[in-house]
Every structure is written in structure tokens, then in C-alpha cells.
Amino acid sequence: MDELTRRQRTILGLVVREHVKSAAPVSSRALVESYGLEVSTATVRNELARLEELGYLTHPHTSAGRIPTRRGYRHFVERLLGEVELPLHERRTIAHQFHQARREFDQWMPLAASVLARTARGAALVTVPQATQLCYKHLQLISTQGRMVLLVLVLRGGMVKQQMLNLAEPVSQEALNEASDRLNQLCNGLVADEIESRISELPSFEADVARLVMDMIRRADAHTAGVVYRDGLSEVLQQPEFSEGEWAQGLVRIVEERSFLEAVLADALSPDVGSVRVLIGGEGHWDELQACSLVLGRYGVADFATGALGVVGPIRMFYGRAISAVRFVSGLLSDLVYDMYAE
């Protein structure tokens, strides 16, 4: 992997930027004219040929301009982009929106998805944060009718699960309150296994409820794992590469098919909160994603609860905006999650 000269780096950067803007192959003339290079088209052509030899650029056919290869994009993202940040006014607006919504848990994910989609100009994906260790915080049994009871379980971190249960015989709300209180005293802060070990200390009705609660905690992960908030898919589908042809398939699949998304996340997402990974054109082993790139991040509080967020777009996406948007929104979400946890 030879070093590139300064001029080669400049030209590679310009080809990427121009192609991202125009969606068409970039010619030597276009580069010289649009960016006022101080050299002739022939010189640029020589450099383009060299960059192609090195694998950063390619040709659709002999007499077309150059387009970046995956490797070209990768080099652009890792070496040429530098540290990018959203403009201050955008950061302010976004931070303000998150501040407004800070109290309303239900709003966080849709807000994050919407902000990401608009800021990064791509389709946004945000998963619900998953607690690394789920533990009991509070339980309430609420009688609804006859023998039907609504069980509301609050886990540490504010996750709330609900389930109906059907009792063998009617129980008054007062009795339900007492049972709830007893369970709350015994189980506060415990994980599923610890609850299991204390079940024997409980009267039979409470023990039944506790068993159910254990189940709910154990399955809570699986249920929420898949909940993904999305935004902006239809805008991205209007990009020329998707407007016709079957490239749109991969884009729609990653946004709509939970299992596909999970596979890609498992493969490409970093375990570290705050880090951002870029997956370009499927990186050779996701055929459906040849025309797409993903910018993926993880947010939350390590060892407590983390979630994933990302932007999907055509391979010629605005990487600078996407990366800085993912990083910035990830930070805001992490702050919100952090505030929810007792230190």
C-alpha cells in the first residue's frame, strides 16, 4: 500500500466530493474547471490513472470519468475527512430539541431518528437501549375486572413491561397492593437469578407472581431487542441509484428486516459507546449492500444499557455529515440514558 502524494490525496478527495454531489463519473476536465486546479487536465489524468492503478478509483467504461471504489471511499473517510463536526447552529438546534424531550422517554427514539435522518441526509435507524443487566425496580398489580390483573413491572433504567394475568379467583385491589408491596421490598434491585433464590421466602401467591416476573425479566431482552425506530427511508429512495433497478432492495431490507439488520449490526457495530464505524458498500461480504453505506454508532452507558444508531444511504453519501451527526446524536442520547441511571 504505497503512500499517496499530497496532490493525489487532493485529487482523490475532490473526486469523492464531486461524485457524491453529482452522482456521475467525474472527468479530469470537471475537476480542473470546478475546483480551479493549477495543473492541466492531462496531469490530472495521469494522477487519476495512478489512483486507479492503486485501487482507489475505477471506470465504468473506457471513456467515462472516474468513480471511487470502496477502497477510495474508505481512504477518504479515514484519512482525508479529518475530524468533522456539525456547524454550531445545527448542534444548538438539535441539543435544544433533545432538551425539550428529556423528560419523555417515549420521544427519545423517534426524535433521534428524525434528527439523524434530516441532518445526515440518509435513512436513520435507532434501536432501543438494552440493559446489560436487567434488574427489578418496582412492580404494581392492578385489578381490571373480575379475575384479570394487569402486572406492570418497572426495571432499573426505566424500562417498563406489562402483562395480563388471569387469577384462579378474584382478589381485591387492597390485597394486590399488599402483595405488590411485599414483592417490592424483597426484590428491589435484584436480577432474575437472585429473585429465583428468594422465591421460597414468599407466600404462594407472591411466589407465583415472582416466577412470572423472573420470566419477564429474562425475556425482556429478547422483546425489546428488535424494536427499531426509523426515519427518512423514502427520501433516500429518491436518490438516483435507487430510483430504478434493484439496488433499492438492499436498502429496504436493512431498514425493514429486523433479522438482516441484526446480522449486520452484530458484524459491524463496535461494542464501545461513542465510537462510530463506517461500513462501505457492504465491504465485500454483504452483497445486498453493494450500493449502500452505513454509519453506525453505539450510545448509552457501558455496562448498564446501550443501543445502536446509524445512518444508511447510498455508497456516495455525505460521510462527513453522517459521521458527525451520528457522533453528536449518540452523545446526546448517551447523556439522556446516563441521567436515567442512579450512579
Place this chain on the structure above:
Amino acid sequence: MDELTRRQRTILGLVVREHVKSAAPVSSRALVESYGLEVSTATVRNELARLEELGYLTHPHTSAGRIPTRRGYRHFVERLLGEVELPLHERRTIAHQFHQARREFDQWMPLAASVLARTARGAALVTVPQATQLCYKHLQLISTQGRMVLLVLVLRGGMVKQQMLNLAEPVSQEALNEASDRLNQLCNGLVADEIESRISELPSFEADVARLVMDMIRRADAHTAGVVYRDGLSEVLQQPEFSEGEWAQGLVRIVEERSFLEAVLADALSPDVGSVRVLIGGEGHWDELQACSLVLGRYGVADFATGALGVVGPIRMFYGRAISAVRFVSGLLSDLVYDMYAE
């Protein structure tokens, strides 16, 4: 609007069925050969010409076969389809799945979407049920750290809302329990306006919480209104009419853009629980939906809580399957919702 002869109806029905299967224009020969009609192609051609004159069929060009018009599909759905039902074994399987999930509120919507998509062979949309009249059922204040408190509000019908609040000074969990109890006694079964009228009866801390609760109840509608579960979009996008060209736009927009879906639902969805409406090719006033049809239903318990569900597909969808699937799933969901409500 002239009456059609029996033979014309038969032929119209066959054209629709054949076109739905083949996705191509249907020729007179194809009809005679595939369906063993006892007449010649010339006779069929005469009838086809007549059906075209009456507006049920059209031609893409002179020497192509016929395809149904919106009117043709409409007639097919309303007059020719008759009462359709899913085969018994499918109904059994589906009912069984819903029975398994009956206790787990969070599973209802994704299950319904997944079943609908697979059964109707289209993209499924299911909205969360919205209570017609939201009323207070239970509240719990849970201290998390220092001055942060998690407020969990249960509404009648099992809807659970949560919100963080930041107190001016720390309050112990015991005091929070007492406040919760007082509010629960006073507010059980009340709607937002009734709570407002009783706020003066409460001590200041509880009154503040009650004001917040009122807000939450009033905004609960707006928040959940938009929550839509989806499934099967990527399968539908593989249909030939969407695989290239810009028809896919309308399909993706209705599935992904909340506001667009809401506009269409407001326009086309019947207010009656259990009824099913069919919107064919946008019916002339939704341009984006020219290539799509929707089969929409409403489920729930009238005057308590209802939601919408539907199937979106190409205009040449399997209307029989879609209608019966929507009707059947709607019934199952309605039963679940009914069970949640006190009579």
C-alpha cells in the same frame, strides 16, 4: 352503468385473476386456453371490447392484451369476489398464535403485522389502539436517584405512559408511595377534565403531579397515534411493478411516512369496527398510490379503543386473501382489546 351479462362477469373475473397472477396483459387466447372457455377467442375478444367500452378494462397499446382498470378491480372486489374466508387450517394456525400471545400486550401488534403480511402477501400496517376516552387507572411514583422520580401512569385499557420528573428537593420512597395512594384514590376512573376539577382538593405536591398527569393523558393520544407496526415491505417491493421505475415511491411513502399514512387513513378508513374498506390505485386522488391498493380495517371496541390495520400491495393484489386476512386478524385483535376492558 349498464348491467353486465353473466358471461361478461365471468370474463372480467378471469381477466382480473389472470392478471393478478401473471402481472402481464391478458390476451383472449390466454383466457380461452387457461380456463377452458367454451367459446372462441373471437367471441372473447368481442366481450373484452365491450368491457373496455364500459370502462372495466383497458389496453396498454393496440396489440396488447387487456388489464383491469380501477373500475374493473372495484367491480371485482364488490360484485365478483363474494364472501371470502381464509381456509380453516390458516385460521386455526393464526388463532393459535394469537392465543399464545394473549397475555403479552407488547406482542400483539408485531404479531398482527407479521401474520397479516404473510397471509395477505402484502405489506402490513397495524396501528396501536387509541382509546376514545382516556381515563386514569393507576399511578406510581418511583424514586430513582436523588431528586429524579419516574412516574408510571396506567390508563384504562392497559396503556402505560412513563415520564421523568425532577423534584425541587429529595422525597423518600415512602412519601412517594403515600402521594401515589392519595392520587389513586382520588382519580381512579377519571378523565383529564374531571381530574382538573378536583385538583383543588389536593395538597400542593400531589396537585403538581396531578397537573402533569392531566397533561400526559391529554397528550397520550397524540403520542401513540403515530405508532405503526409494519411488516413485509421488502417482499412487496420485489413485485415486478416496483422492482424498477418510480412506483415504489408511493408504496414506501405510505409505509414509512406517518403523515401520509394518517392522511390516507383519515380519508379512507371506516369508523366502524370490523368493517373493511378497499382503496384501489389511490382512487384517482392519491397520485402516489396509482400502482398500489390498500385493504384497511378497524379493530377494537367501539367507544373505548380502536386501531387501524391494513395491507398494502400492488394494485393487482390478491384481494380475496387480503380482505379475509384483514377481517380475520381484525376480529382476533378486537377480542384481545375487548378482554382488556371491564365490561
Place this chain on the structure above:
DNA sequence: TTTAGCACTCTATGGGTGAGAGTGCTAAAA
């Protein structure tokens, strides 16, 4: 090392052609 000049290659476009599909019409048959 850079550049001007030029030959070369490939695409995109438009016209032209022939095969094939399917219709509409007409006139005869039932």
C-alpha cells in the same frame, strides 16, 4: 515533470427493420 495534441474507445441516441403478439373487423356459419 508537465502539457498540448491526437488517436482511440465506449456510450448514448436515433432511425430502420423484421418478427411476433394481439387486436378489430368482416363475412360466413350456426
Place this chain on the structure above:
DNA sequence: TTTTAGCACTCTCACCCATAGAGTGCTAAA
């Protein structure tokens, strides 16, 4: 009056060809 066979007609589709234009690669000179 309805049905049908036969046939002319129309339109698409696939293919080929020629041409214009874009853009490159190469060579030789600056």
C-alpha cells in the same frame, strides 16, 4: 341474432447500424 374463422392492421420489442460526443491514454515536445 350470436358465434366464429380468417385476415389485415397496429404496436412493441429486439436487434443492428451509424453517428456524435465524452473522456481517456499515449506520445512527443516544452
